[in-house]
Amino acid sequence: MPTASYPSRVKLVDVGPRDGLQNEKSPVPAAVKIALVHRLQDAGLREIEVTSFVSPKWVPQMADNAEVMAGIQRKPGVRYSVLTPNLKGFEAARASRPDEVVVFGAASEAFSQKNINCSIAESIERFAPVVEAARAAGIYVRGAISCAVGCPYEGEVAPERVAYVAQLMKQIGVQHVGVADTIGVGTPLKVQRAIEAALQHYALDDVSGHFHDTYGQALANTLAALELGVWQFDTSVAGLGGCPYAKGATGNVATEDVVYMLHGMGIETGINLDKLIDAGVYISDFLGRKTQSRAATAILNKRAG
Numbered sequence: 001m002p003t004a005s006y007p008s009r010v011k012l013v014d015v016g017p018r019d020g021l022q023n024e025k026s027p028v029p030a031a032v033k034i035a036l037v038h039r040l041q042d043a044g045l046r047e048i049e050v051t052s053f054v055s056p057k058w059v060p061q062m063a064d065n066a067e068v069m070a071g072i073q074r075k076p077g078v079r080y081s082v083l084t085p086n087l088k089g090f091e092a093a094r095a096s097r098p099d100e101v102v103v104f105g106a107a108s109e110a111f112s113q114k115n116i117n118c119s120i121a122e123s124i125e126r127f128a129p130v131v132e133a134a135r136a137a138g139i140y141v142r143g144a145i146s147c148a149v150g151c152p153y154e155g156e157v158a159p160e161r162v163a164y165v166a167q168l169m170k171q172i173g174v175q176h177v178g179v180a181d182t183i184g185v186g187t188p189l190k191v192q193r194a195i196e197a198a199l200q201h202y203a204l205d206d207v208s209g210h211f212h213d214t215y216g217q218a219l220a221n222t223l224a225a226l227e228l229g230v231w232q233f234d235t236s237v238a239g240l241g242g243c244p245y246a247k248g249a250t251g252n253v254a255t256e257d258v259v260y261m262l263h264g265m266g267i268e269t270g271i272n273l274d275k276l277i278d279a280g281v282y283i284s285d286f287l288g289r290k291t292q293s294r295a296a297t298a299i300l301n302k303r304a305g
């Protein structure tokens with residue numbers, strides 16, 4: 001049996017400050033979000049998804065988007081991304097000088113309606129002017145394809161739906177797509193089919209994985225994506241998070257767990273695991289709960305002796 005050949009280097013985008021905190025019921029002060037971003041960049045993260053410019057009525061936790069972006073002491077070489085669902089969000093985001101904006105669509109009609117209040121076709125119409133304005137301003141545009149393997153409202157999602165949305169995103173000039181298992185129901189072969197669907201329209205260098213860990217499959221799914229040559233992943237420090245419109249779904253795969261796995265496989269990330277664990281402890285302590293990262297828990301137990 002041939003051994004899979006894995007990429008030698010992987011880029012992780014920590015989405016903890018955005019995806020991780022968007023669903024928190026109690027307000028997290030902007031100062032804490034800013035401190036978390038600082039800790040992540042000090043740990044070696046080179047891309048951080050900071051916040052979203054969405055309706056504060058829909059996602060109150062992200063209402064401090066501009067304040068958070070303004071408070072970050074930017075580190076050279078680090079890219080800061082934000083979510084922008086429409087032109088209103090983009091115009092507000094633009095003033096805060098993001099390096100990258102994310103338009104977020106879905107492979108499921110029902111999730112599109114629940115999450116962004118429009119159909120898939122309408123979402124593409126809303127994204128098109130965002131993409132045009134962002135690219136004209138030299139801002140990179142990433143697209144997220146939610147519910148790429150399963151939807152909380154429609155159940156299983158066929159890879160053809162992912163290919164369909166990827167094609168629409170490609171047509172309007174989105175530069176990169178993230179294949180997102182929003183509710184963490186995917187298993188390795190299903191995730192590979194979803195990624196292959198995106199690869200029908202995007203090059204390998206322009207596709208990333210975004211796996212929630214609800215069913216404990218996210219690391220296995222990350223490995224399955226690596227086997228296809230995917231080398232970019234969204235992960236969340238301490239495994240924070242969940243989507244307000246995907247009830248019951250847990251956070252993303254913990255950044256610490258992915259870093260531990262990759263380093264163990266001899267794959268470089270540029271991330272200092274100890275500092276990353278400290279960043280996870282910082283935010284978990286603030287939230288008054290234990291980290292969701294198994295690797296961090298094991299290493300913290302060892303540190304405690």
Ligand SMILES: CC(C)(COP(=O)([O-])OP(=O)([O-])OC[C@H]1O[C@@H](n2cnc3c(N)ncnc32)[C@H](O)[C@@H]1OP(=O)([O-])[O-])[C@@H](O)C(=O)NCCC(=O)NCCSC(=O)C[C@@](C)(O)CC(=O)[O-]
Binds near residue numbers: 019088144145182245
């Ligand atoms: C997309 C909208 C805004 C459409 O919401 P809508 O109600 O259809 O928008 P609208 O254009 O009809 O406007 C209604 C009101 O919202 C305001 N509005 C309109 N746009 C904005 C904006 N950008 N920023 C601030 N305010 C905005 C607008 O000004 C107006 O205010 P009013 O006149 O009623 O006072 C809404 O549905 C929304 O905000 N949804 C939130 C979606 C969200 O943030 N979901 C979580 C992130 S996605 C995710 O987590 C998945 C991902 C990416 O991680 C990948 C994965 O795992 O799947």
